Amino acid sequence: MASHGGTSFVVRDREKNTPDALTIYRERSSRKSCSRPRFAARSCRWRALALSAVDRYGTDVLNTDWRMPKRGRAVETVADLGLVVEEVTTDWCGEIVKVERDLGTLTLEDRRGRHRTFPLGPGFLLEGVPVSLVAPTKAGPAAPTRTASGSVAVPGTQARVARASRIFVEGRHDAELVEKVWGDDLRVEGVVVEYLEGVDDLPAHLRDFRPGPERKVGVLVDHLVPGSKESRIAQAVAKSPEGKHVLVVGHPYVDVWQAVKPQRLGKKAWPVVPRQLEWKKGVCQAWGWPHRDQADVARAWKHILGGVRDYNDLEPAFLGRVEELIDFVTGPGA
DSSP states (O other): OEEETTEEEEEOOTTTTOOOSEEEEOOOOSSTTOOSOSSOGGGOOOOOOOOOOOOTTOSOGGGSOTTSOTTOOOEEEEOOTTOEEEETTTTEEEEEEEEETTTTEEEEEOTTSOEEEEESEEEEEETTEEEEEEOOOOOOOOOOSBOTTSOBOOTTOOOOOOOSOEEEESSHHHHHHHHHHHHHHHHHHTOEEEEOSSSTTHHHHHHHHOOBTTBOEEEEETTOOTTSHHHHHHHHHHHSTTGGGEEEEEOSSSSGGGGBOGGGGTOSSOOOOOTTSOHHHHHHHHTTOOOSSHHHHHHHHHHHHHTOOSGGGBOHHHHHHHHHHHHHHHSTTO
């Protein structure tokens, strides 16, 4: 409260329920003859007071972008090796030492030399700025002089019309691996590779195909070891009427994944997976790869297949069997 010439006034505090911004109080005069306020307009020597009130609610939220994060939107950034970033949910800060494009992951190494793997994408800070990390782009390969199987490359050669003879493999992954290494050779020879989704139905497939002297069939079987189910099926096929036009060979591995040398994946050996676990998911789990569902398994295989450059990256026990099948279905009369 302030006073001037016997008249008091207060400035309203909006936070407290006090009188309005400027309230004039009539002060009782000591002179009985005075019948008007002493703070009368004609005798007021004060100029108008400019009072500015503080806005307790701040700025209008509708005039701003309420969706904008406090640090700004994430900027797409290439996850180059050597880049130091921080993962926001764990506060893990480290240098990018590995990027797995096919798995969609990156590995950070902190100052103590510890490694931790995270998925690519948003959720990182680079010098305090939110970023969404993406894998670096691959440089285009030079024109090869040899095929992945080691044969001399013949640029511009068109695929031959498919032969009647076929190569059967157990699953999609087998077919994709054969295509990656021997695809150029098979196109030149006109050999088609089909996958069976398992070897259990092999006798039925052969009856439908009707092998003959000009319709030979080569079959590649996983885990063909003495006493196994696969070996019994192979023996039954050999004794069947179609057997003389069918060649069943196999490799000793649980799955075709093991035909890829583990060194190409930065590993010393393939893990031993307990029998109670599904083998492929067990491999992913042992190597610290995502393994929640079939999509994770598919990405793991894509990563494995991406590590294969040519025949040098495959085990000899697998290489020899595929070459044997190609010779069989492209031989005289095939």
